[in-house]
Amino acid sequence: MNGKFWKPGTRLLSEDVLLDKNALDEGSLGVCFNPLAQLSLNQQRQELPIFKHRTEIIYLMEKFRVLIVVGETGSGKTTQLPQYLYEAGWTSNGKCIACTQPRRVSAVTVAQRVCQERGSTLGDLVGYTIQFDNCCSEQVTRIKYLTDGMLIREMMLDPLLSRYSIIMIDEAHERTIYTDLVLGLIKKILKVRKDLGVIISSATVDAEMFQRFFDGPQECSILSVQGRCHPVTLHYASQPVKNYIQESASLCVDLIQNQRVKGDILVFLSGQDEIEQFMSLIELEHVLVLALHAGLSMERQLQALTPNQDTKITNKIIASTNIAETSVTVPGIVYVIDCGVVKQRHYDPYADSESLVKVPVSKHSASQRAGRAGRTQPGHCYRMYTKQHFDRNLKTSTTPQMQISEATEMILQLKALGVNNVHHFDYISAPPTAIMIKALETLYLLGAIDSQTHLTKGHGTIMCEMPIPCRISKCLLEACDKGCGADMLTLCAMTSLTQIWTTNDAHVKVLDACKNKFAVIQGDLLTYMNIYHAYARITDPHQRITWCQENHIDHRSMARAVHVRSQLKKYTTKFKLKTNSLFHDDDAQGYDSLYSPSQVIVMCYLKGHFHHVARRNADHVTFTTLRGDQIVHIHPSSVLFKYAPPWIVYGDLVQTDKKYVMNVSMIDPEWLNNKQESL
Numbered sequence: 001m002n003g004k005f006w007k008p009g010t011r012l013l014s015e016d017v018l019l020d021k022n023a024l025d026e027g028s029l030g031v032c033f034n035p036l037a038q039l040s041l042n043q044q045r046q047e048l049p050i051f052k053h054r055t056e057i058i059y060l061m062e063k064f065r066v067l068i069v070v071g072e073t074g075s076g077k078t079t080q081l082p083q084y085l086y087e088a089g090w091t092s093n094g095k096c097i098a099c100t101q102p103r104r105v106s107a108v109t110v111a112q113r114v115c116q117e118r119g120s121t122l123g124d125l126v127g128y129t130i131q132f133d134n135c136c137s138e139q140v141t142r143i144k145y146l147t148d149g150m151l152i153r154e155m156m157l158d159p160l161l162s163r164y165s166i167i168m169i170d171e172a173h174e175r176t177i178y179t180d181l182v183l184g185l186i187k188k189i190l191k192v193r194k195d196l197g198v199i200i201s202s203a204t205v206d207a208e209m210f211q212r213f214f215d216g217p218q219e220c221s222i223l224s225v226q227g228r229c230h231p232v233t234l235h236y237a238s239q240p241v242k243n244y245i246q247e248s249a250s251l252c253v254d255l256i257q258n259q260r261v262k263g264d265i266l267v268f269l270s271g272q273d274e275i276e277q278f279m280s281l282i283e284l285e286h287v288l289v290l291a292l293h294a295g296l297s298m299e300r301q302l303q304a305l306t307p308n309q310d311t312k313i314t315n316k317i318i319a320s321t322n323i324a325e326t327s328v329t330v331p332g333i334v335y336v337i338d339c340g341v342v343k344q345r346h347y348d349p350y351a352d353s354e355s356l357v358k359v360p361v362s363k364h365s366a367s368q369r370a371g372r373a374g375r376t377q378p379g380h381c382y383r384m385y386t387k388q389h390f391d392r393n394l395k396t397s398t399t400p401q402m403q404i405s406e407a408t409e410m411i412l413q414l415k416a417l418g419v420n421n422v423h424h425f426d427y428i429s430a431p432p433t434a435i436m437i438k439a440l441e442t443l444y445l446l447g448a449i450d451s452q453t454h455l456t457k458g459h460g461t462i463m464c465e466m467p468i469p470c471r472i473s474k475c476l477l478e479a480c481d482k483g484c485g486a487d488m489l490t491l492c493a494m495t496s497l498t499q500i501w502t503t504n505d506a507h508v509k510v511l512d513a514c515k516n517k518f519a520v521i522q523g524d525l526l527t528y529m530n531i532y533h534a535y536a537r538i539t540d541p542h543q544r545i546t547w548c549q550e551n552h553i554d555h556r557s558m559a560r561a562v563h564v565r566s567q568l569k570k571y572t573t574k575f576k577l578k579t580n581s582l583f584h585d586d587d588a589q590g591y592d593s594l595y596s597p598s599q600v601i602v603m604c605y606l607k608g609h610f611h612h613v614a615r616r617n618a619d620h621v622t623f624t625t626l627r628g629d630q631i632v633h634i635h636p637s638s639v640l641f642k643y644a645p646p647w648i649v650y651g652d653l654v655q656t657d658k659k660y661v662m663n664v665s666m667i668d669p670e671w672l673n674n675k676q677e678s679l
Ligand SMILES: Nc1ncnc2c1ncn2[C@@H]1O[C@H](COP(=O)(O)OP(=O)(O)OP(=O)(O)O)[C@@H](O)[C@H]1O
Pocket: 036, 048, 071, 072, 073, 074, 075, 076, 077, 078, 079, 080, 113, 202, 203, 229, 326, 327, 328, 329, 330, 331, 371, 374, 375, 376
């Protein structure tokens, strides 16, 4: 690292390593340099490295049925490949080109960009489809960006994807469950549809492995695209970094105060907690610091990626999880700071427990993160770890999620698509048998499949269609049956939020006082219901905002809860499920159950979370889970943190220094004996 980037005494990073052969000329650093911005959009398209391969791509697509395109980040795969094929006439038969994305935010931003390049309106020629938001027109949309999960949903209605002439699976290296599932399903479709073209693309994909999966070089060709838009200079830490949050914050301050290139900064951290901590450390005037993580509404995610228009703002810092790691281009980003960690879900089939664990990123991920710079101008990536750590400790590629995640949702989707023998499905990397067996057992206990492992006609089909995890749909189905469907709809919406309280601007004691206003001894679930009802009672939108501010509640999250609830309500209406409330309906007044309304709701929740029960230990602090004998603690954010009841049911398990359980409610162990049936 060049000492001039650092204040004396804070020099941290080692020598530069160049990602690109076009080494960045030190002398050019002083210029605010954005050559592509001077060109028309059409010229910009022709400057992209992939443009040189345009004819070859069109030819290979005619000759082979499957094409794997490997090219550097920013070379033009996502935005250009669908356009080339559109221009070559692949949609002239009225069919469409689909390009899948692992994340919603990239599906939307890429569609926006392509639309801009074609000079059309979003939703006309170019559109996107993500959960709860379909911006496409059946008649005119020919290039469609969609999440891989949505493509699977489309397959349920149209198993051969007959609307499409080309399916492009982008960012295949991410190996999400849905990407892998789409790959297996597409392979099946290719056996029937001889007219379908498939593209698999990534900057870092293991091309030969994909080629073998698609029956070798006879069927599947590989194209390698050389070069990138602009160089990115890599900087490594010269010694291990003790506190990467603090160090990234000081680096940001240093870059902004001493930088020779004016530009924005994108910081990769592992999660919302770290993002908030990081943001609290930056106190610079005229600098806009924005968070970007999956817990935010789409509107706020997109806002973080939109260039700043405020002339008073001199610099922008985006603190993000890996949500911004692939596909997105954030104009103006010159610096990327990579803390080298990611939160990953790990499922243990023996304990039937999924926990969120912080792990080092893979080399492929690190290179994707670096690739967020150098897209509209030359850039720098600062890695908060040593080169030695990169070489020795980082795995080459990301572990396929299918091998470390719970498989219930995936199996349910396969069953809905008519793949009954899920063991024999053609997986690109099959999940471990123990995970498969556990998933089948869980689906049976949830009533989604019968003893022959066939989807059940009632609950099974509804669970497949509901856009929520099957354990949550089980709670909802149970609640509709027990007269509290409306209350469970509220809980489904509230537990889908990742943030309810605005923690960064409130003093701990003030925040605790606010929480206590709504807290109830039964636990977090009923506390959430109190919050939702208090919010929903207010009808004026401005008053809602003021109320949220006064109570340190995130008003955007609450708006999202209202939205999610209304979306789920559409499904209960569609399936003619009763949505009464035990708290608010007139007919609940004659309620004469053995149990109180709050107990009935927690019992219904337990029906989907029987695997998440824990018993208090003799120390009156820790708990032992009934499945897997894990020692867990109640998370400090829970209202039951200080009052540890003897038995609990929880929603999530997070592992940091200890194992913490969240969304906790107290239960009576008697409820585990299926006594609810007599309600
Ligand atoms: N919103 C945008 N604003 C400005 N330029 C953009 C935008 N989106 C894309 N570009 C330009 O188009 C180039 C190609 O982007 P594209 O997403 O197609 O690349 P890619 O090869 O798919 O990258 P990745 O592997 O990172 O997804 C970018 O490097 C950038 O120069």
